[in-house]
Amino acid sequence: MNTLSLSFNYVQLNRLFPYFILVDQNMKILHIGDKLKSICRECQYENLTVHFDLPQSMLHDLLVDIENLSIGVRQTGGKIRGRWERPGGLECYFFAGESYDEYNTETKNEKDARQTTDIPGNTLLKTIPSSDVHYLDAIVGNMGFGFIEMDLEGRIRYANARFSEMSGYAIALMLNQTPDLLFGNKFFSKDDVYSDQINAGLQEVVFTDAQGKQRLWLAGRALKYNERNENTGWVITCFDFSGHQGFEQEFITAKKDAEKGAGIKAMFLANISHEIRTPMNAIMSMTGLLSKTTLTEDQEYYLQTIQTASESLLVIIDDILDLSKIDAGKLKLEHIGFSLTVLFDDVLQAVSHKAVKRGLELNYFPPKDGTIAPTLMGDPYRITQVVLNLMTNAIKFTEKGSVELTVLVLEDTPDDQEIEILVKDTGIGMDPEFLSHLFDDFSQEFESETRKYGGTGLGMGISQKLVSQMGGYFKVKSQKGLGSEISFVIRLQKGQLADVPEQVSVHHHEDLFAGRRFLIVDDNEMNRLVASTILLAYGPQIMIAENGQEALDMLTDEAYDIILMDIQMPVLNGYDTSKALRKRGYTGTIIALTASAIEGEREKCIAAGMDDYITKPINETLLVNLIDNWIQKTADAVVAPDNDLPLYSLDGLRTISKGREDFVTKMIEMFCAQIPDTLLQLNQASAKGDLEQLSKLAHKLKSTIDHLAILPLQRTIREIEAAAEGNVSATELAEMIAAVNNVLNQVMSELNEEIAVRNGG
DSSP states (O other), rough: OOOOTOOOOOOHHHHHHHOOOOEEEBBBBEEHHHHHHHHHHGTTTTTHHHEEEEGGSSOOEEEEEEEEEEEETTTTEEEEEEEEEEOOOOOOEEEEEOOSOOOOOOOHHHHHHHHHHTTTTTTOOSSEEEGGGGHHHHHHHHOOOOOEEEOTSSEEEEEEEHHHHHHOOOOHHTSSOHHHHHTTGGGGGGTTTTTTGSOOSSSSEEOOOOOOOOEEEEEEEEEEEOOOOEEEEEEEEEEEEOSSSHHHHHHHHHHHHHHHHHHHHHHHHHHHHHHHHHHHHHHHHHHHHHHTTTTOHHHHHHHHHHHHHHHHHHHHHHHSSSSHHTTTTTOOOEEEEEEEHHHHHHHHHHHHHHHHHHHHHEEOOOOHHHHOSEEEEEEEHHHHHHHHHHHHHHHHHHHHSEEEEEEEEEEEEEEEEEEEEEEOOOOOOHHHHHHTTTSSTTOSHHHHHHHOOOSSSSSHHHHHHHHHHTTEEEEEEETTTTTTEEEEEEEEEOOOGHHHHOOOOOOTTTTTTTTTTEEEEEEEHHHHHHHHHHHHOOOOOEEEEEHHHHHHHHHHHOOEEEEOSSSSSSOOOOOHHHHHHTTTTTTSSEEEEEEHHHHHHHHHHHTTSEEEEESSSSSSSHHHHHHHHHHHSSSOOOOOOOOGGGGGOSSHHHHHTTTHHHHHHHHHHHHHHHHHHHHHHHHHHHHHTOOHHHHHHHHHHHHHHHHOOOOOOOOHHHHHHGGGGGGHHHHHHHHHHHHHHHHHHHHHHHHHHHHHTTTTT
C-alpha cells in the first residue's frame, strides 16, 4: 500500500484515514488526522508513547507483522484501529488510522492490570475503588513508591512505610494532618486535586523533607471512590529518585544554573528589545511625519510599502522578543474581521521590490473555483506574518524564474471557508532528508545556506506554531534543484463588515499643547529628535535632559506638564529618577517612554512612581492621545514663576539640528533678518482689515514662535490665525497685534546680543 507520497496530500489522507498519525524515526509525532485532533490536539510534536499505548512488541519496531492493530489513546482510554506503514523514500512512519472506539473493550482484569502496571510510566490512575487501595499499596510499596490516602477534607488517613521513609515524617505524626500544611507543598493541597492537574500524569515535585533537605520526587494523584461510586478522597503515589549518588549537589547546582540562565535570558530580552526598538522608533516615526508632507504618487507608494513592512516587523518583534511566551504556547490570537484579499495585496506590495531586485517574476493567482468571502474572522497580523515568511523565503532561495502565490478555496459553507494558501518557487529546493526537520527551530539545511542566504532558521518553526494554533496545518512538496511548494490550510469563520475594527482617526488641532511645557528625558539623540519633532507640531515648549540626574537638576527650579522618561540611561536610570522625584514630593505626570517591551516592564514602571507607559517605536496617535488624556485629568498648565520663565528657548533648534550650534546661529540670524519685514506686513494687513492676509502671516509666524518656544505668543498667534472666522473683535485683534510686535521686538533685541556673542563681537 502506498499510503502517502512526498506531496503530503492531507486532504485525501483525512478522507481515507481520519485518525492517521505520521511520526519520524525517533517516534516524534509530525502530523495527525483532523478527527484525531479533536481527541488529543496537544499530542502533536510530542513523543508517540506519551499519548498512545503500544503493544510491547512494537516499542522498538513499529513495523511488526500485525495485520489488524489497535493503539490505545491514553487520554480517553479509547482505541484507534489501523496499521503501520513506512512510506517509500521517507524517514518516517505512517499509521493508517481508520476508526476510533470511544470505549475500550478490554476485560476488567485486563484494565486493572494495565492501570497498576502503568504507574511507573507517564500515565496516572484516574479513579481507584476504595477496596483496592491497600492492595495497590502492597504493589507500589514493593516497587519503591511512597503512598498516602486522604479523605475529602484533605486529611491523611493512611501512609505506608516507604512514604514515611522518603519524607522523614513518622506515620503517627502524619495521620489526620493536612499534607499541604504539614509539608509546605501545594502539590498536596485538596484545592488543586479537582483541577486539570489530576489528569496531567506524573509530575516532578521538589519536596523538602523533615530534615530540611530538598528531594526530587515523581508524584501522581488519583481520585478514590467507594463501592457506590461515591468520591471519598484521593491517593498520592510518590517515587524519590534523588537518592542517586551526587544528585543533591547536582540538583542544587542545576537549580542555580537555571535561575542564572533565566536572569541572563531576561536581561538579554530587555537589551535586545531596547537595541531593536530604538532604530525602529526612528524608522516608523519619521515615515509617519513624512506621510504628512506633499509626495508624488511613486513616493506615496514607496512610503506605504515601508510603513506596511515596518508594522509587520513590529508585530514579529513583539513576540519573538518574549521567547518564553512562544515556548509555552501562550501567544494570543486576535479574532477580528478582515479582508483576506487586502491582506494578500499588502504582502505582495511588501515583497515586490525584493522580487524585482532579483529579476524574478512575481505572480498572484486568486481562487478559480470559488470566491474568498469579503470578511473573514481571524488574526490578520499572524496570517500576514506566515505568508510574508513563505514569500520572503521563496524569493531568497530563488536565483531565477518565478515565485507564485496561489489561493484555493477548498470548502465553502454558509458559516466558514477552508482556504489553502500556496507559495511555489523555482528555487534551490530541499533534500527529502531535510523535510522532516523543516519546522524545527533554528533549522536550515546546511550551514553554508545560512552564510549565503542569511536568516536565523526560526521563521518556519514560528509559522508552523502559529498555523497550528489557528487549527491549520502545512503541506510541503520539494525537490532539490527544482523548487518547492509550501502551503498551509486554515479554516476561517465568515464575518460581517461590522466585524472589521473601525480605524478611528482623531484629528487634533495643531495648538493642542500650546502653552504647555514638556520635558523629554532620554540619552539617545535619535529618540529625542523623534519625540520632539512629533510633539512640536502641537505647540508645546520642549525641554530635554540626557539622563536622570540632569532631569532632577532641571526640576528643582522649573515645572512641566508632562515628563517623558526613558528607562535605560547612564548616570541615573528612569526608575531611580522617578523614585527620587516622588520622594521629594513631585506630583506631576511621568510617562515611561521605553524600548523595552518584555512582560512585567509596565508593572516595574508603575511601581517606580511613573503614571503611564508607552513603548517605542512611538505611535504618534497613541502618544498624543495619551498625553492629552493625562493633561485632561490634571489641573491647568503648570506655570513656573514669571521671573524664572525665559522669553524664548533655543532647545528646540538644538534638538532639530542634533546639537550643531552653527545651525542654531544661522537660524536665529535668519529670524532677526526676516521678522522686521513680516511684522511690517502684519501691521499693514491689520490696518486694512485684511483678515485673510493676517491669517496667512500668523500661520507663517506660528512655526517660528513654536521652535523658539516664545511662550507668551503661542496662543496669541493662533487666535490671530483664526481671526478670519470672525470670533475676535477688532479691539481684541488690535491688542493681540500690538502684543506680537512688542514681544517679537524684545526677542529680536536679545537674539541680536546672542548673535554678537556667538560671532565673537
